[in-house]
């Protein structure tokens with residue numbers, strides 16, 4: 403059962419008020435194998451709240467992490483854009499902190515090990531921490547040793563004993579998955595060597611609100627971080643942000659470099675991001691309510707377009723069996739009667755069905771066989787890569803419907 407949370411995960415006050423209700427839906431990455439289609443599928447409420455005390459946003463209903471992450475279908479290495487990006491984080495850190503063979507780099511939520519492979523050519527020692535058992539073989543084949551567990555103080559102490567202190571710890575698109583960020587930060591503090599840096603990267607609440615990216619809301623994403631509440635959290639453990647950067651990847655991420663307070667000093671980028679958040683009032687209650695309003699109007703616009711096209715005799719498929727796509731489809735109530743299939747390069751997802759509405763997930767080869775008139779692009783954060791990959795389909799008259807930030811047809 404999902405647990406209810408009106409207490410803020412960041413500041414721990416009872417100040418969280420709901421602003422968005424997506425509905426009661428299954429877990430976004432739990433694609434259903436063909437032989438389980440008849441089985442009951444657990445569904446959980448998906449509501450987001452805003453903390454009036456520290457402005458942190460979080461889910462109000464928590465699904466146990468073991469149900470979300472023990473077996474994980476998302477692979478970082480499937481997208482060329484994402485793979486290059488993740489490896490670039492590693493090489494960027496090697497340069498910035500002059501890492502060498504004596505340094506240990508740990509990636510928390512290491513998935514298939516893609517980020518850590520970026521250190522290997524520099525002879526840096528690497529270690530992944532990742533709870534998904536099904537990904538262990540993949541990271542091992544990539545040359546990455548992985549501790550299969552959830553990260554927190556307990557795991558950090560175990561890692562420390564066996565592998566020693568880390569010079570850098572990264573957590574890319576993982577910190578939002580954490581049910582207790584306090585325990586996580588204590589783990590970082592326990593494991594990081596003196597002068598070491600923790601680099602955390604999350605879908606940025608600011609960009610999510612500006613782009614109306616309500617589909618980023620799913621059970622995995624327990625938190626929606628802005629820099630201001632994050633700084634307040636680190637403050638409690640004598641840590642601070644020393645550098646902050648807003649990036650375009652995944653439609654807008656925030657990367658924050660963190661150290662112990664007395665070890666490294668912040669540069670001007672931190673104050674710049676904080677000032678900008680204050681200036682535009684994000685994260686703020688009004689902007690969160692706008693996100694909910696945008697979600698409702700996007701639902702109307704997109705459903706009208708899809709039904710108009712189908713009414714004119716068009717056929718529609720989907721591209722990208724994404725977690726966010728499953729939020730979008732559930733919120734709009736779109737099933738196989740509207741989308742014939744969803745194509746995705748990830749072979750773990752192929753042959754399965756989307757959670758809830760059971761749209762078949764197929765290989766992208768199917769696109770040129772069926773030649774649907776339109777493909778709803780559910781990986782709209784990767785439109786450039788997908789448009790390039792599907793250039794033949796587009797050349798032959800096919801179209802991509804991009805749902806967010808604006809409903810557009812390419």
Ligand code: DWN
Pocket residue numbers: 476477480481482484575622623652721722723724725726727745746747748780781782783784787788791
């Ligand atoms: O935070 C998270 C992000 C980083 O990844 C996780 N909680 C879950 C996951 O979210 P998502 O599933 O919405 O992520 P993506 O990166 O938008 O997924 C892209 C999907 O599209 C993957 O399944 C791979 C697929 N793909 C493809 O089949 N062909 C992607 C590209 C670019 C392609 O050419």
